[in-house]
Amino acid sequence: MTPRDIIATGLGNLRRRKIRTVLTSIGVWVGILTIVTMVSLGIGLQTQVTDTIKQWGLETVFVIPVTARGPETGGAAGVLPHPAHPIRPADLATLGALPGVQSIEAYINIPQGLNLTLTLDGRDHPLDLENRASQATILEGKVDVTAGSALAPGPDGRGLVLSHAYVRRLGIPAAQEAALVGRPVVIHAETPRGERADFPTTIVGINTALRGAQIGTADALAIQQWWFNAPDFLQTEGYSPVVLHTGSLTDASLVSKAVTAQGFQASTLQLLLDQVNKIFLIVETALSGIGLLALLVASIGIANTMIMAIFERTREIGVLKALGASNGDILKLFIVEAGAIGLLGGVFGVLGGWLLSRLLDWVAHLYLASTQVSIPAPFFILTPELVAGALVFATVVGLLAGLYPAARAARLDPLAALRHE
Amino acid sequence: MTELITLARPAPASTNGTAPTSIIEMRGVVRRYKMGSATVAAVDGIDLGVARGEFIALMGASGSGKSTLLNLLGGLDQPTAGTIVVAGLDLAQAGRSALVEHRRRHVGFVFQSFNLLPHRTALENVEVPLMLCGQPGPARRARARALLEQMGLSGRADHRPSELSGGEQQRVAIARALANQPPILLADEPTGNLDSTTGASVMALLRQLNADGITLVVVTHDPAVAAYADRIVHLRDGQITEITARTPAPAAAQEDRR
Numbered sequence A: 001m002t003p004r005d006i007i008a009t010g011l012g013n014l015r016r017r018k019i020r021t022v023l024t025s026i027g028v029w030v031g032i033l034t035i036v037t038m039v040s041l042g043i044g045l046q047t048q049v050t051d052t053i054k055q056w057g058l059e060t061v062f063v064i065p066v067t068a069r070g071p072e073t074g075g076a077a078g079v080l081p082h083p084a085h086p087i088r089p090a091d092l093a094t095l096g097a098l099p100g101v102q103s104i105e106a107y108i109n110i111p112q113g114l115n116l117t118l119t120l121d122g123r124d125h126p127l128d129l130e131n132r133a134s135q136a137t138i139l140e141g142k143v144d145v146t147a148g149s150a151l152a153p154g155p156d157g158r159g160l161v162l163s164h165a166y167v168r169r170l171g172i173p174a175a176q177e178a179a180l181v182g183r184p185v186v187i188h189a190e191t192p193r194g195e196r197a198d199f200p201t202t203i204v205g206i207n208t209a210l211r212g213a214q215i216g217t218a219d220a221l222a223i224q225q226w227w228f229n230a231p232d233f234l235q236t237e238g239y240s241p242v243v244l245h246t247g248s249l250t251d252a253s254l255v256s257k258a259v260t261a262q263g264f265q266a267s268t269l270q271l272l273l274d275q276v277n278k279i280f281l282i283v284e285t286a287l288s289g290i291g292l293l294a295l296l297v298a299s300i301g302i303a304n305t306m307i308m309a310i311f312e313r314t315r316e317i318g319v320l321k322a323l324g325a326s327n328g329d330i331l332k333l334f335i336v337e338a339g340a341i342g343l344l345g346g347v348f349g350v351l352g353g354w355l356l357s358r359l360l361d362w363v364a365h366l367y368l369a370s371t372q373v374s375i376p377a378p379f380f381i382l383t384p385e386l387v388a389g390a391l392v393f394a395t396v397v398g399l400l401a402g403l404y405p406a407a408r409a410a411r412l413d414p415l416a417a418l419r420h421e
Numbered sequence B: 001m002t003e004l005i006t007l008a009r010p011a012p013a014s015t016n017g018t019a020p021t022s023i024i025e026m027r028g029v030v031r032r033y034k035m036g037s038a039t040v041a042a043v044d045g046i047d048l049g050v051a052r053g054e055f056i057a058l059m060g061a062s063g064s065g066k067s068t069l070l071n072l073l074g075g076l077d078q079p080t081a082g083t084i085v086v087a088g089l090d091l092a093q094a095g096r097s098a099l100v101e102h103r104r105r106h107v108g109f110v111f112q113s114f115n116l117l118p119h120r121t122a123l124e125n126v127e128v129p130l131m132l133c134g135q136p137g138p139a140r141r142a143r144a145r146a147l148l149e150q151m152g153l154s155g156r157a158d159h160r161p162s163e164l165s166g167g168e169q170q171r172v173a174i175a176r177a178l179a180n181q182p183p184i185l186l187a188d189e190p191t192g193n194l195d196s197t198t199g200a201s202v203m204a205l206l207r208q209l210n211a212d213g214i215t216l217v218v219v220t221h222d223p224a225v226a227a228y229a230d231r232i233v234h235l236r237d238g239q240i241t242e243i244t245a246r247t248p249a250p251a252a253a254q255e256d257r258r
Helices: A003-015 A018-056 A089-096 A134-138 A164-169 A176-179 A219-227 A251-259 A271-312 A314-322 A329-368 A384-409 A412-417 B066-073 B096-105 B122-132 B137-150 B166-178 B195-211 B252-258
Strands: A060-064 A101-106 A115-120 A121-126 A145-148 A160-162 A184-190 A194-208 A213-215 A242-246 A265-268 B022-035 B036-051 B056-057 B082-085 B105-112 B186-190 B214-220 B230-235 B239-245
Touching: A003 A018, A003 A251, A003 A329, A003 B122, A018 A271, A018 A329, A018 A384, A060 A251, A060 B022, A089 A101, A115 A164, A115 A384, A164 A176, A164 A194, A176 A194, A184 A219, A194 A219, A213 A219, A213 B056, A219 B214, A242 A251, A251 A265, A265 A271, A271 A314, A271 A329, A271 A384, A314 A329, A314 A412, A329 A384, B022 B214, B036 B056, B036 B066, B036 B214, B036 B239, B066 B082, B066 B186, B096 B105, B105 B166, B105 B252, B122 B166, B137 B166, B166 B195, B186 B195, B195 B214
Parallel strands: A160 A194, B056 B214, B056 B230, B105 B186, B186 B214
Antiparallel strands: A060 A242, A060 A265, A101 A242, A115 A121, A115 A184, A145 A194, A160 A213, A184 A194, B022 B036, B022 B082, B230 B239
């Protein structure tokens, strides 16, 4: 028999038993639907997370000093971490000179526990200062400068960048926003005990992405030195974090090793990305497990249906053998039937999974919209690989389930089969 | 076109000028079955030669071994001992794939209960052996149509077996048995499920095929059916008791065939 005839005959046999075929395939249907929905959720979430990480830049290496209390950079109010090996100005030069490093940024945590006001045009406004030293802020805050420039990233960076929203709160209309750039201002700091100091600086830019304002590293250093009464702040505490930009993932990984060799803690987003991917793989596998269980049950159903089909068609098998069908022909006929049941379930499973994930995605976004959170990206992503994989898997489940019944049908003794009533 | 409507392969002219060699040659054929602890010899030492183009009837009571002998000739079963050479192939020694080839190319089966595939039309039933041999669709449809036409069934080609009379079903089955132009036709009680008139017309058809050159082995317990044969082989308990030649003499039958 030609493969075409085997397929046509197998499908013809299934068509004769439409209801049974459909009922048998429902198990596969449910299994594939579950797997498709769960894995597309996994892929969707993974894509959201990894896209964000990639936007930040995988070529970036974060360096922080090792502290006795662990790698904490936030700095609780009024307490200094006193790292064993602070990143001093001399270290900055060494780090910046590492092969592969293209540029270097150095940050200092903004002072905590101080009452800060901004004096502009003789009027005082509360100053809402954002920490530049967190990874997320460092990576996200560069964008969306609408006037002037971003803060200089190096240790000598001075000045203030105000957010669009903060300028609104100051009562300055958008049209006059640009005129603020270059204006000298005074940051007025007051401790809870009432000690006061003024720090003159300049507005260097307007940024739409921020909520409050950001301050240059040199200005932050000046405030910290006064607040902690520590003129040697850079010697005892040093910069944290320091950010090294490299040109490639390979460089990032090499630089990361060199930094660790110098006794600092280095982290790249690639490590984070690897970790995230690992976690998602586990999550997707676990979620698919439910579908696999359904498929296991489905394969038993397919095997059962095919064994029943042998009993019904014993005589027919005998006739076919008498007319010249080989054992292989009979085997292939039954395998094709079982595989087709699997594929049928797979097609409906993928369609159902697609519909279900569309529906869940729609509901999720509806819910998010009601809570004012905006995540435009889809939570469920049905990739062509997932569709193809699901169809192949469903077919393979059918084929495997059909192996034993098909072998049994093929081995039937033609004489006994012909005598069968 | 002439080739398409050839019903059976004509006996090839013998190459060395001697008489046609036998197409079936059985020597000491034994077939034993295990029935629980006992062993039963369904066929117990048969020696028989069948000439190319001959019409043989196997007669005997049920259990005489006639059907077992037919199944052995058809390659559906293999002997416990002895040799059966059919169309040059020793069926006793043949492997599984050689037996499949034998069933496809050397023999056509006609059953008492027709054994048409119920979900296929008459045309599709005739196509089955051609399909099993891997013939492409258009060629096998044309061949099946021509065969049905020869059987006088052109109008019934698209009918299912359940829509056909017994005689029509058996003629479809004969067309199916002839699909691959086998040199031998094996029929097991071909008229057993038919009334006497229909049975006679089916036998006339088989007789005509035999006259066109096909070797015919028919199992029957009906003397009227056996009367069509050149030779009648009587069996009892798996052994040949008597071989009778048909009247008029086989010579006349030989004349008919030419």
